[in-house]
Amino acid sequence: MKPFKEQNYYEVLEISPDAVPLEIRRAFKRSFTLYQDDSLASYSFFSEEERQDILSRIEQAYLTLINPEARTAYDQSLIAAGLLDEEKTFRDKTKGPIAIYDFQKTRMDGPVPSKRSGELKSRAEHSGMIRDLLTRDTLSGSDLQKIRTALEVPLEAIAEKTNIRIDILRAIETENMELFPPRVYLKGFLRSYIRCLALDERVVADAYLKKLGIP
C-alpha cells in the first residue's frame, strides 16, 4: 500500500473511482470521524499536526470529488498521469426527474387536440367576425358557437378537456335552458368553456348571461 501522502483522493476516501456522490459523502463522514480528536480507534496514533494534515487532506479530497466540475478535472489529471482508466470514471447515469404533467391523461379521438391558447388568441384577433362579436354587449349561444367554429375548436375537445358533458355544452350553445345545470354550476361551466377558447372569461360569460337574463 502506498504511503498516505501519495494516495489519490479516491484512495484517501477508500472509494472506487466510479463512486456516486452519496458514497463519497458517506466515505467522507466515515474518514472524518475516524481521524477526529475524540476517535477511540485512532487514539494516540497521530501527532496533532499529522492529524490536522490528514483531516485537511480528507476534506480536500471530499470537496474536489463532490463537485462535478472539479471531479472531472481531477479525473482528467489522473488519466493524463496514467493512474486511472477512463472507463472506470464516474458517469452520471441517473435520469432526470420525470415531468408527470407532460403525459396526456386522456386519449383524444379527434384529430385536433386543444389548441394552444396563444394560437387561439392570435386567430381571434385576426378574425373580424370574432372581434365584432366580442364588442357587443350581449352574446347569444349561437354567437358562442360561431366563435368556436371560427376558432376551429370542436365541442368534443372542450368536453374532453373540461370533463363537462357534451349535451350540456350543446345546451349552452343552443340556449336550451331545460338542460341547464343549477345556476352556480352553469357559471362555472360557462367559464371553463370560454377558457378553452382563450377568450376573456369574465366579459364573455357576463355578456352571455345578460342575453339570457340570468343575473
Add this chain to the structure above:
Amino acid sequence: MERSVTQIWPIGGGKGGTGKSFFTGSLGFLLAKQGYRTLLIDVDLGAANLHTIVGVPNPPRSLSDFINKRVATLDDTVVSTPLPNLFFISGAMNNLDMANLGHEQKMKVLKGVAKLSYDYILLDLGAGTAFNTIDFFMISKTGIFVTTPEPTSIENIYRLIRSVYFRKIHHVLKTYDFKALADEAERRNPRAVVSNPDLLLHVMSELDPEKGALLQRELGSFHFKLALNQLRKQDSQDIGALICKIIEKHLALRMQHIGNISFDDRVHNAVCKRMPFLDLYPYTQTALDLRECCRCLLPEKEAHLPLQGVAD
C-alpha cells in the same frame, strides 16, 4: 494427526489486564479440544500466571530449568495439563532475576521454541514493549494482538506495533548504522520521527534502495491479527476494524480483525474457580465469540476437518 509445520502464534497486546492470558488459555483449550496438539508457553517472565489458568497451579518444571541448564532441551520442560492434547511450559521462575533475560538466554529460548514439534504453539507475552517481549512477538509472522476498547489499551497496541516495526528495521540494519538513519530522517523531518516509522522507511528506501526493498518485503510478510476483548454492550462494534484500517493505511502492515469478545463478569468467576471458562460457561456469548475467533484463526481448509478429535 500428522502435521509437518508447527504454527506459532505469539499473543501480545502491550497493556496488562487486557486478557492475553485468558485469551491464550481459551484458544489453547479450543485447539486441543479440536484434536490439535497444542503447546502454551508462558513468556510473561516475572509475572507469569498462565499455569493458574490452564489448571496447573504448581508446575513441576519451568522455562528457568531450561535456561539454567537443569534440563537439556526445551521439550523437557513441557508439562501436561488436565486436558488431553494441551501442553504447557510455565514461565514461573524461582530465580528472581529471570524477568530480565540476557540476549544469549533469549536466543536460546527462541531457538528452542523453533525446534519444538506441535500443531500449534501459543506464546503468552507480557505487557510492555521490552526488547524481550518484542523479540518473542516477532518469532512468527502471525502475532495476535489483544486489546480492549479503551484508549489506554489501544495506545499500547500502537506502541507495541511501532516497536515491532522499529525492531524489524533494526534487524535488517544489523550491519548498517541505524542511528545514522534515524538522524538523517530526523534532519529531514524534525517532528515526525518517533510517531511515524513510515518516514524512516521512506528515507531508508532513498538512501539504500536495496535494503529498503528488503525491509518492505519483510514488513509486508507480517500478517498480524487483532482480537478486541472485553467489549461491553455500549461499545462500538467496529473499533477493531477501524484499528486494522489505520494500521494498514498508515503503517502498511497487514492486520486482520479476527473478532470481538464480549465482556462477561463470569470470566472472573472462572478464573477464581481456576477452571476453564469454556468448560464452565460454554453457552455464553463470550464462549461463542472465542470459538468464532478460533475459527477465524484456523486456515479455511482445516476449520472443518478434525471433527473426530471433538468426540474425545
